[in-house]
Amino acid sequence: MARALVVQHTAHEGLGNLLQWLPAAGLDVHPIHPYLGHRVPPSVEGDALIVLGGPMGAYDDAEAPWLPATRALLSTAVDDGVPTIGICLGAQLLAVAAGGEVQKGSAGPELGLGQVEVMVGDELLSAGSMPVVQWHYDAVTRMPDGAELLASSDAYRVQAFRVGDVAWGLQFHVEATEAMVREWAESDGVGPEVADAVRFADDALRSAGDEVARRFARIVIG
Numbered sequence: 001m002a003r004a005l006v007v008q009h010t011a012h013e014g015l016g017n018l019l020q021w022l023p024a025a026g027l028d029v030h031p032i033h034p035y036l037g038h039r040v041p042p043s044v045e046g047d048a049l050i051v052l053g054g055p056m057g058a059y060d061d062a063e064a065p066w067l068p069a070t071r072a073l074l075s076t077a078v079d080d081g082v083p084t085i086g087i088c089l090g091a092q093l094l095a096v097a098a099g100g101e102v103q104k105g106s107a108g109p110e111l112g113l114g115q116v117e118v119m120v121g122d123e124l125l126s127a128g129s130m131p132v133v134q135w136h137y138d139a140v141t142r143m144p145d146g147a148e149l150l151a152s153s154d155a156y157r158v159q160a161f162r163v164g165d166v167a168w169g170l171q172f173h174v175e176a177t178e179a180m181v182r183e184w185a186e187s188d189g190v191g192p193e194v195a196d197a198v199r200f201a202d203d204a205l206r207s208a209g210d211e212v213a214r215r216f217a218r219i220v221i222g
Helices: 018-024 067-080 089-097 178-188 193-200 202-221
Strands: 002-007 027-032 048-051 084-087 101-104 110-118 128-136 138-142 148-152 160-163 167-170
Touching (some): 018 202, 027 202, 048 067, 048 089, 067 084, 067 167, 128 178, 178 193, 193 202
Parallel strands (some): 002 048
Antiparallel strands (some): 110 128, 160 167
């Protein structure tokens, strides 16, 4: 079975639904936890790379001292043509690693159930409206040179982008479960109605997220 290296930045933002979807599609997942002292390798040990979200910012090296190694790993993965997905913070780290910029979101946070418009469909994303879970305070304000913008929301232009042929940044959370969102809401002092909305939209969210997972597995496996 093909193997994906997963960089997880915090106990509260794990693989979620991807822990089920990716193995079902033929892609085994191997998380590392650098916040627990795990080493971030200089190159991808496996066939694919997934970098998850977290509460820190893309430049918060003092708070999360493994971030420079993670950015370097993302840069190497892009250069080596390794299939890669960055989710939320992971997308922001991918943008920075490839020469883009991230700043505090000028439109404020996007939290909870949302929708993005995929303008450019490709191997990973289908064109059209896509229900998603959002949970970010920062945003990609400049994409890397040569990156292709794939999706936007009403609040933020850069919701999905591709660097090179097989590296994607997704500002939204395809992996998030209702329980994860409820935990994020409680941690950030957000009302429970945000998680309730995610629960009501669970079928649509799972359908959209599972499609992304299956498409990524096909890209990796070939």
